[in-house]
Amino acid sequence: MSTPSTPVTSHAASDRAYDHVKRAIIRGDLPGGTAISENALCHEIGVSRTPVHEAFLRLAAEDLLTLEARKGAVVRPMSPNEAADVLEMREAIESTAATRVVTDGRAADVTPSLQAMLAEQAQASASGDVDRFIEVDAEFHGAVIGASRNAIAVMFARTLRDRQQRLRHHLMRLQPSQLQASLEDHRALAAALEAGDAARYAEVLSAHVASHRGAL
Structure with a gap:
């Protein structure tokens, strides 16, 4: 019975290490250029080195870490040029998706969900819950893109999601007033x-995205 359970346990430990580090990178708790010690992480979250190494490999494949011979795992910085590219593509994808939603007459399908998200963001903004606000921020824009029923747009948006979340966290933690400004933009959208x-x-989207430019 112990043999079949081993891969599951190892996989769960790897997922735990992966989720822990990824969240810290996206939230900005581990800024670009930070070296992460395998041993320190093992002690911090209570797992062995193998699942931590597996987690590092996954994060490197997602361009969140670089694995260097002497330093080990290092958080990959997002350059201003990369941030600008992400925002440019994000705006193009969402603007095109919104046009299709309107053209195909599907705005009414997504409006109730958007209104519910606006209410949740208003509550998060009032309570200062930056993490929840940013999570719903991504859900809001994702809902519009999803309503277009353009599978390619959805796929590309998912590819950009982690980078966008890093930008959102950086901007909104640096400038907390952006929570209310972002909420007003979402209402206008x-x-x-x-x-x-x-x-x-x-x-409105162009102005909304412009607020993220220069965040890095």
């Missing part, structure tokens, strides 16, 4: 979509 005004959506 939802209103434009509900009104079937794709041009207005694109205009």
Whole structure:
């Protein structure tokens, strides 16, 4: 009975190490350039070195870590150029998706979900829950892209998600006033979509994304 359970336990430990480090990187608790000790992480979360190494390999494959011969695992910084590229692609994908939502008459399908997210963000903003606000932020934009039923747009948006979350955390922790500003932008985006005004959506989105430029 012990043999079959070993891979499951190892896999669970690897997932735990992966989730722990990934969350710290995205939240900015581990800034770019930070070296991460395998031994220290093993003691911190109570796992052996093998699952930690496996987690590092996964994070390196996602471009969140670089594995260096002498330093070991180092958090990969996001350069200003990379951040600009991410924002450019994010705006293009979402603007195109919103246009399709309006053109295909599906705005009413997603509006209730967007309104619920706005209410949740308002509560998170009022209570200073930055983590929850940022999580719902990603869900809001993802819901609009998903409503387009463009599978390629959804795939690319998912590819960009971790990088976008790093930018959001950096901006909103550096400038807490951005929570309320972002919420107002989201309200304007939802209103434009509900009104079937794709041009207005694109205009608001462009200004919304511009607030992230220079965050790094």
